[in-house]
Amino acid sequence: MLNKIIICEKEYSIDEKITNILDVLVHIKTTSNNSLAFKYGCKSGVCGSCAVRVDGVEQLACCSTISLGTTIVEPLKNLEVIRDLVVDDRNIKNRLLQSKANLETKSTNEVTQNDVDKIDLQSNCILCNSCYSSCPVYEVNKDFIGPFALTRAYRYLEDNKESSTKSKLDAIQTNGVWDCTLCGACSLVCPASIDIKNDIMKLQNLSVQNGYKNPTFSNSSDDMFGGFDSGADFGFNPNGF
Numbered sequence: 001m002l003n004k005i006i007i008c009e010k011e012y013s014i015d016e017k018i019t020n021i022l023d024v025l026v027h028i029k030t031t032s033n034n035s036l037a038f039k040y041g042c043k044s045g046v047c048g049s050c051a052v053r054v055d056g057v058e059q060l061a062c063c064s065t066i067s068l069g070t071t072i073v074e075p076l077k078n079l080e081v082i083r084d085l086v087v088d089d090r091n092i093k094n095r096l097l098q099s100k101a102n103l104e105t106k107s108t109n110e111v112t113q114n115d116v117d118k119i120d121l122q123s124n125c126i127l128c129n130s131c132y133s134s135c136p137v138y139e140v141n142k143d144f145i146g147p148f149a150l151t152r153a154y155r156y157l158e159d160n161k162e163s164s165t166k167s168k169l170d171a172i173q174t175n176g177v178w179d180c181t182l183c184g185a186c187s188l189v190c191p192a193s194i195d196i197k198n199d200i201m202k203l204q205n206l207s208v209q210n211g212y213k214n215p216t217f218s219n220s221s222d223d224m225f226g227g228f229d230s231g232a233d234f235g236f237n238p239n240g241f
């Protein structure tokens with residue numbers, strides 16, 4: 001028996017014994033189309049390099065199986081396709097720099113196991129880019145810092161070794177935490193089970209606690225509420241405007 005698979009709009013028939021999507025890609029490349037371009041590394045869901053869309057949903061090719069009927073495999077969305085299933089993720093790596101998601105100023109705080117556990121899940125990101133492919137905000141605004149750069153910013157803000165929290169919070173105010181619609185699409189596709197949406201909500205809370213405002217509310221006129229106090233003056237603005 002043969003299964004059907006469409007890869008980048010080209011149809012192939014595959015022996016039903018080969019069910020793993022990455023095995024299918026390797027089989028096609030070695031038997032019928034040696035120009036097919038795709039990336040892979042560890043073959044065990046750890047390196048994040050083989051992420052593609054299977055039937056419209058972001059998945060690691062090495063961890064997904066062919067579906068009944070016809071399976072459609074496409075490159076990740078919202079990234080420029082270099083060839084076939086290989087995409088250019090340089091813009092996303094730049095968003096990571098923009099979010100300052102790294103250790104800036106090392107504190108002398110003692111780090112307990114409890115501190116490590118608090119950011120353990122966020123540290124498991126495998127940089128697969130699936131969350132950016134699923135994000136409707138990144139789809140329309142390539143300057144949006146985006147899911148994994150924000151979840152990583154949260155990881156460093158909660159890191160007891162980091163003492164530059166102000167500069168990190170500053171970095172994620174524009175095209176950052178307030179632009180997320182909290183739709184949760186990123187959390188649904190994350191192969192590391194990171195609840196990115198939840199981390200972004202926590203970043204919004206941390207921002208408010210530190211005096212930042214949601215620009216949607218701070219720019220709205222009280223008049224539209226007929227003189228009712230909309231809460232636009234809640235907190236203080238550390239940027240002074």
Ligand code: SF4
Nearest residue numbers: 135180181183184186
């Ligand atoms: S929750 Fe925010 S970051 Fe995640 S996909 Fe939705 S808009 Fe994008």
Ligand code: SF4
Nearest residue numbers: 125126128129131190
């Ligand atoms: S947060 Fe999850 S989906 Fe996004 S890059 Fe990291 S592992 Fe992939």
